[in-house]
Amino acid sequence: MNLTPGSHDLFLDIFDEAPVLDLDPGEVLIHAGAKADRVFNILNGMVMVHRTGSDGRRQILSFLVRNNFVGLTSTDDYFFTVEAVVKTRVAVCSRTALMERLANDPAVERTYLNMLHRVLEDAYDLVYSLGQRTAVERLAVFLLYLRYWHRVCENIVDDQDGRLNQVALPMGREDIADFLGLKKETVSRSFRQLEESELIHRDERSLVSIRNLAALRELAGIRDFASPRHLSADFQS
Amino acid sequence: MNLTPGSHDLFLDIFDEAPVLDLDPGEVLIHAGAKADRVFNILNGMVMVHRTGSDGRRQILSFLVRNNFVGLTSTDDYFFTVEAVVKTRVAVCSRTALMERLANDPAVERTYLNMLHRVLEDAYDLVYSLGQRTAVERLAVFLLYLRYWHRVCENIVDDQDGRLNQVALPMGREDIADFLGLKKETVSRSFRQLEESELIHRDERSLVSIRNLAALRELAGIRDFASPRHLSADFQS
DNA sequence: CGTAGACTTGACGCATGTCAAAGTGCGTGG
């Protein structure tokens, strides 16, 4: 399973001296069905976790960035595939080493548990999106998530120059579609809709700027629950 | 958060001497936003966990039955509502008591962790359904889930008389709809479709029999990953 | 028995999917 960056990722220290692995875009790190004997920490870049049915339908479960963690399951096999989106470096550690670390250090296990809870809450956010929101709303939520991840990743506290409002989209349209339960054409049209309502501007294929953050949040319905929940008070902006 | 019945729910012993609470159908056990100071174990009946947006859209995240667990979150507040579907009895325990039990007994904490992983995997199953499957397929998966839960609950190993193929639907159509990301009318029509294809028969409003289990599984695409994953070998049937 | 709530069914509309074509940017080789 995968974990979002936490407040104090103190269990990630098992990766401190760990060997690293470099991945090219599209390269597969974990094959669904393989024996789940290793866990990974993303050092930079981005990977996506997905499930693909035998009929080719694919659902992306999450995009992972720096300091996110993948690989632990309740069974002996991975039930998902992990694939690099861009050039990515990961640290590798054996499952048993992680389990020992968890067993021996209560504080670490506590942290891990907390992370798991947050991941679960993120999964339920996605469930709400897929079950209840329209295409444009899902895209709005997605852009806000990317903005948020970027902020956490870069540790940006104040945002004078509005750097945060430039959102990079390292993944292709089809990947976004398979994450949001849509088709790539619908993703395109939803981008246009957001642009026409002047909530965003498409600078380039893989770069959009948020023009009206408040309206985007309103559309995403972020007030209800969702995202900026894992942020400490320092980070509100 | 909620947990599905595990192979050895040895951490549930904290509820052994715990006070119980009786709930009538529709009664709310947990209000979203309330302080998350208590955790619960379902003794009998059924509850549903859901999120409702300010605009009234509701997504049911899970239905919980005997020996399922709810209440732990990564934050100090519940972000979901828990409501009884039928008459239900739950055992109550303070969050701090659970945390102490987890901290003091490594085996218990390990079990809890495993359960959390399984819950997460179930959440991702739901994500796949909502993102990729059609209405009829979602309903097929749902019926198989109910069958599975029933089996685990009753601990049915062999099923000579085919009792398992009678599936009870204690929740209303709208609840099913809000779980599957559909509208109640669509749920109705999907039931009819399944009946017309002779995969099921509707005995009563709240009781269907599975007529063609293999075909239902095929339709649900259960082979790909999904359900009978938490079953020990003894339970295969 | 009668009424109220839940479920089903039907007719219709709209959001999203499908299929096809045109546009865009980017790397490669001339």
Place this chain on the structure above:
DNA sequence: CCACGCACTTTGACATGCGTCAAGTCTACG
């Protein structure tokens, strides 16, 4: 440096699955 080609994205026209709205039917319960 330019031109070509390829992969990705956008756009358009059309199809369809699911949602909406409004009758109808069933069932439980008084």
